[in-house]
Amino acid sequence: MSARPILRLGTVKNVSGFQQHLQSLGLTIPCDHELLTGAESPLRQPLVRGDIKIGNRIVVHPMEGWDGSLDGNPSDHTVRRWQRFGRSGAKLIWGGEAVAVSHEARANPNQLVAAAHTEQGLARLRATLIEEHRLTAGSDDGLLIGLQLTDSGRYSRPNAHGRPEPRILYHHPFLDRRLGLPANYPVLTDAEIEAIIENFHKAALLAWRLGFDFVDIKHCHGYLGHEFLSAHTRAGRYGGSFENRTRFLREVVEGIGSAAPQLKIAVRLSAIDSVPFHPDPAKSFNGKLGPGIPEPYEHDVPYRWGFGVNALDPTESNLNEPVRFLSLLEQLGIRLVNITAGSPYYNPHLQRPALYPPSDGYLPPEDPLFSVARQMEATRRLKQQFPHLIFVGTGYSYLQDFLPHVAQAALREGWVDMVGLGRMVLTYPELLWDASDGRNIERKRICRTFSDCTTAPRKGLPSGCYPLDSFYKDSELMTQLTIAKKH
Numbered sequence: 001m002s003a004r005p006i007l008r009l010g011t012v013k014n015v016s017g018f019q020q021h022l023q024s025l026g027l028t029i030p031c032d033h034e035l036l037t038g039a040e041s042p043l044r045q046p047l048v049r050g051d052i053k054i055g056n057r058i059v060v061h062p063m064e065g066w067d068g069s070l071d072g073n074p075s076d077h078t079v080r081r082w083q084r085f086g087r088s089g090a091k092l093i094w095g096g097e098a099v100a101v102s103h104e105a106r107a108n109p110n111q112l113v114a115a116a117h118t119e120q121g122l123a124r125l126r127a128t129l130i131e132e133h134r135l136t137a138g139s140d141d142g143l144l145i146g147l148q149l150t151d152s153g154r155y156s157r158p159n160a161h162g163r164p165e166p167r168i169l170y171h172h173p174f175l176d177r178r179l180g181l182p183a184n185y186p187v188l189t190d191a192e193i194e195a196i197i198e199n200f201h202k203a204a205l206l207a208w209r210l211g212f213d214f215v216d217i218k219h220c221h222g223y224l225g226h227e228f229l230s231a232h233t234r235a236g237r238y239g240g241s242f243e244n245r246t247r248f249l250r251e252v253v254e255g256i257g258s259a260a261p262q263l264k265i266a267v268r269l270s271a272i273d274s275v276p277f278h279p280d281p282a283k284s285f286n287g288k289l290g291p292g293i294p295e296p297y298e299h300d301v302p303y304r305w306g307f308g309v310n311a312l313d314p315t316e317s318n319l320n321e322p323v324r325f326l327s328l329l330e331q332l333g334i335r336l337v338n339i340t341a342g343s344p345y346y347n348p349h350l351q352r353p354a355l356y357p358p359s360d361g362y363l364p365p366e367d368p369l370f371s372v373a374r375q376m377e378a379t380r381r382l383k384q385q386f387p388h389l390i391f392v393g394t395g396y397s398y399l400q401d402f403l404p405h406v407a408q409a410a411l412r413e414g415w416v417d418m419v420g421l422g423r424m425v426l427t428y429p430e431l432l433w434d435a436s437d438g439r440n441i442e443r444k445r446i447c448r449t450f451s452d453c454t455t456a457p458r459k460g461l462p463s464g465c466y467p468l469d470s471f472y473k474d475s476e477l478m479t480q481l482t483i484a485k486k487h
Ligand SMILES: Cc1cc2nc3c(=O)[nH]c(=O)nc-3n(C[C@H](O)[C@H](O)[C@H](O)COP(=O)(O)O)c2cc1C
Pocket: 061, 062, 063, 064, 065, 097, 098, 148, 220, 221, 268, 340, 351, 352, 353, 394, 395, 396, 397, 398, 420, 421, 422, 423, 424, 453, 454, 463, 464
């Protein structure tokens, strides 16, 4: 842990105190003193770019729930979550959650699947969300709803929680070791990749038939789309050169263009990354996790297994290739981009800045505001270079009480086009709606980054806000989580 104790943001009395804290850390994060309301609020400005019309600047990030049925249909838990996504008032729903393009592509045995037998279930999710959205926002004008399409690749676990079934593109010196993969573990063949691409085409067509406005071809968090981008060491058509590493995206987009030409395409991208982290063994005692430290990488430099990282110092990011990737998106006619970072599996402090670690994580290696700032700064720099793309920003939940102030300032100062909420939606979906409506913020509903929504799935339980949402807090699930955490 950093020498200085991390200040809990819940104890910071006001915006000035927060700004002073940022200053003491030497961080530049925009933050407005006063919140504007109604049509004056940057959060409520519509956004129009070509044929894309979005009614306000609030976004719900995709969040998987591990609570579908074994055949990939939504359960009542899933429906409740989508209802709450709708209640947020957000006019851009970025995918709801990762939906697998086939059974084998699932990250867990309860993940949703896009298939003929789940059509009605997925349609119900969309309809429920729209209905609830109308109650908050008055109408569904300017509401854009996408489906996030995924193949979980290295993190596939389709059949049993305790049985990983990784589908890898290349051998990664650190991640293979974590998964216990032997040197001769098979990599996906080009023919298998072609079949996966077809699955994406079919899933996109299904999304189009169900009335979704766009599909996100997920390229983040260590899943398959993201792994393609770092497949420097893979031989053949899908590895090596930048052109080969982006062939998957191009072929997916090409097929969707033929099957459903009106369907919009979006990409969620881990634009920055670092080497995997683990708890410092010298500081982990009595079952308590130590602070995160990077895997020793000195013998693996130049680092050839990352995307958006500096090959000579892979704890640092480098935007050269992400910039090339965004140019490619522009060429392909893709305008919706959601910028995220790293992976919840190997560097969660970067991906979901939090004060409390998930069960398979580590204590924060530094004040989590550094990772908030990293995600915001990378997005700002990319947006400056691509003014015509629509950028959604990520990593805001850690800002807690000051999230609305930062979101407003980031929009006003043009750091980002839209602000996305992840964990905060699980506990307080209406936060930004309330803030831009001039209502009192309900402090007891603010996400304090306890990470139980990440720990629960790691223990094979549905995701949700166990500490703050009474649906979980007062249920048998809470008891199960408490028991699971002890083992
Ligand atoms: C329980 C949980 C499930 C998530 N599932 C997904 C997912 O399905 N797809 C995705 O792109 N990101 C997923 N994420 C990441 C979030 O979308 C978001 O990037 C992250 O939580 C950081 O944003 P925040 O600070 O607002 O929480 C998930 C996060 C959590 C906490």
